[in-house]
Amino acid sequence: MRNFDINAYIRDDPKSNTFEMHRDVFRDPGLFEMEMRSIFEGGWVFVCLESQLPEPFDFHCTRIGRRPVMVTRDGEGGLHCFHNTCRHRGATLRQSECGNSQFHVCDYHGWAYDSKGQNIDIKDQEAAHYPESFKSKDHDLLPVARFAAYRDLLFASLSPDVLPLEEYLGDARVFIDLVLDQGSEGMELVPGRSRYTYDANWKFQLDNGVDAYHLTSTHRSFAKVVQRRTAGESENKQVKSPDFKSRFAMDAGMFTLENGHALLWADHPTPEDQPVYGAIDALRRKVGPVRAKWMLRQRNLTIFPNLQLADTSSLILRTFTPLAVDRTEMNLFCLAPVGEADAPRSKRIRQHEDFFNVSGLATPDDTACYENCQAGLDSGVDDWLQCFERGMMLIRDGGNPAADELKINPRNSLYSTYGVQNEVCYHAAYREWARRLSGVAK
Amino acid sequence: MSVDSDLLLGDGVDLLNRESRFLDERLWDEWLGLYCEDCQFWAPAWRNDDELTSNFQREISIFFFKSRAGLADRVWRIRSGQAPSLTPLPRTTHVISNAVLGDNSTPNSMILHSAWTCHVYSPRTRTQHVFFGRYEHELVLDGGGGRIKRKKITLMNDYVPSMIDIFCV
The missing domain is CATH 3.90.380.10 (Naphthalene 1,2-dioxygenase Alpha Subunit; Chain A, domain 1)
Structure with missing residues (x-):
């Protein structure tokens, strides 16, 4: 994919009434990588409906491109969208599609988060002899860069460099x-x-x-x-x-x-x-x-x-x-x-x-x-x-x-x-x- | 288990085995002939990872037909040779096992619970897949070998590769 030239894949010339796409657009793994980065992981993507999380502490898991994410509703009704991955070893916190839970506790080493993504427990931390620098690290769930609703539809973007959702739509x-x-x-x-x-x-x-x-x-x-x-x-x-x-x-x-x-x-x-x-x-x-x-x-x-x-x-x-x-x-x-x-x-x-x-x-x-x-x-x-x-x-x-x-x-x-x-x-x-x-x- | 219920179970299992043979051997008219005209054929969809939908009038089903005519539409399409997903027609082998009689079964009407797998080979893509789940059959035994009044199919693996049809469950 050196010297990428978009004109090798699309011919869009309204003056000559031409619009063609090259066959490789549907089969080139290199293009697919670019699509994942620039489209699915680089802009607004539909995630789920707000009505799929009607109650406090409901959660819903999906993916943005290849990245697993979870949407949560906190105790005050606010909605959040996080990467579904523990800060400790990276395991997904939730494997089921949806559910209701005030806390999200990793099955592997037990790190726990609340519905706002805040780390509330590092298991047995008092006996851990962590360095001072560890204690000053942020241990909370990683939020997606942008998360917004248009009415009942929830969208997220892994890139912060996007138009406001209403303008995008x-x-x-x-x-x-x-x-x-x-x-x-x-x-x-x-x-x-x-x-x-x-x-x-x-x-x-x-x-x-x-x-x-x-x-x-x-x-x-x-x-x-x-x-x-x-x-x-x-x-x-x-x-x-x-x-x-x-x-x-x-x-x-x-x-x-x-x-x-x-x-x-x-x-x-x-x-x-x-x-x-x-x-x-x-x-x-x-x-x-x-x-x-x-x-x-x-x-x-x-x-x-x-x-x-x-x-x-x-x-x-x-x-x-x-x-x-x-x-x-x-x-x-x-x-x-x-x-x-x-x-x-x-x-x-x-x-x-x-x-x-x-x-x-x-x-x-x-x-x-x-x-x-x-x-x-x-x-x-x-x-x-x-x-x-x-x-x-x-x-x-x-x-x-x-x-x-x-x-x-x-x-x-x-x-x-x-x-x-x-x-x-x-x-x-x-x-x-x-x-x-x-x-x-x- | 009494001798009577042994015989009853044997009759029911025989009907289930005939159904699977008719599907696998593409004896579609014989397969339709096993069903009562006013039969119910229902495969509920999953509501979430743990629960099936329960109300076919207000919730989505994988299949829901309230008469044999709904099955006949599907058979017509299978035979038409005009459906890309059924060309060439996938080959199947059903295996049915673990049949037990439901409560209140009588010589005239019985409920049969069983387990099934259906191996599907697609000549189009040269791929194969196994669907599996449980059946609940309500059978009417009228002396002529019995017919299916109601069939409920629980499909355990509803993450479907490209296609699923009535002969795959």
Whole structure:
């Protein structure tokens, strides 16, 4: 990786309508190291929801890139985020995903910390004959450099040199609000989740989360199951998921936002099938007609680099952690309004399981395709991928009427029909990727 | 254990063994035929490291079907040859063991608790994986060899490599 030149990996020239990424972007272990340092360990990363730690002394463990971290709630309700590693010998303090404890005591030599990360006991210190210099050392848990919330979403950065979180999220906040405003008493993660891995690069998920083009091919078996249900050839009445083809004539578009975020949207052919539909009149009064209309639209949002909120047949929160250049861990949750009635809740859940679960009819076909891509790219062919220019001639600099009604200022926008199935919304993430890897971005 | 319950257990185990054979040998119609039309097929998701979800109407399941038609949708997809994750179709071997009768089992209706493993080989990736857990079957024995009224699957290792389908549990 000597003489690193970003232009060897990305060709982004709006004047000649060119956008290409080199195949090595998905397979080069040296690039992966740079991604870990400059993206996952060098900027804002989604960690978890505040509502995953409702009580004093709750804790939640996750990873930021390769680094294990723990989020804690102290006795006064304050939230903290620490590296999950003891100052003594480095063991992780917590190995379970979540729990509740006033103290965190290392299993190895018993050093103890409170929920604010303060070291409260060095076991048998009085008999230790430590030097004076040891006693003046800081023994507390190491906090992450930055830790902040946007509403219920908690983000952390291992680098202090980042934009304020609200500025980093920018206009993406509007689309987060369209999710979090759906519940009159707030939103919650539905208990139970899908946790899975796939043997391919993390950016396959990054792109797939805003990929409309793959649906009728990758998910053709799902589409046919849906058609069989609609035609009455299947007796399965417990789930009603939308037919992809019926969407093709619908109004649709995308926004690329600053700092790598992107939004794909489409009018829903049958909005009455959306779990939120029953509450839409009340929501219209609460958020106004424009935002209520957008709540009924299908929206796929990527918050760079590791969070996706998709509101299609169900409302999902998806987060991913790169494990290696060719291995990724996924965590998938269903989001729902707090206190949702039984009927819309079970409808939401069945639609979630049907499509999004790793045990469902669609997601395993995505992971299989990512792995097939990795296998093909690992051949090492020196070439540029052709998956970034679909819809190129419809791109507009700045906003459009769809952006104006939401009062946002995207970098690029596209407004057409769903049938375009654009692949230009990926540009946002790769422009940010290039900025980070070339050391330009904060 | 009485002679009667020995016979009962034997009938139940026979049905479980037939189910695993039908799955491993891809005898999908025969497999579906083991289920009552109004069967319940449920694999709860884990809520955290220690607890399963318990309410399939308000919480996520790995699988939840409230009729055989839900299973038939899956079988249709498996047979379609159009799912990338099922092309080529993974091969499986189920092993079921440690079956015990539940309380209140009668010659007409019994609960059977058992342990299972399912070895899955993926020709696509040339990798293999073992899923494992416990079953709880509610069987209706109507003289014709019995049928499955309810099946609850506890999947112990829910950290899933890339795919899991109904024939992997």
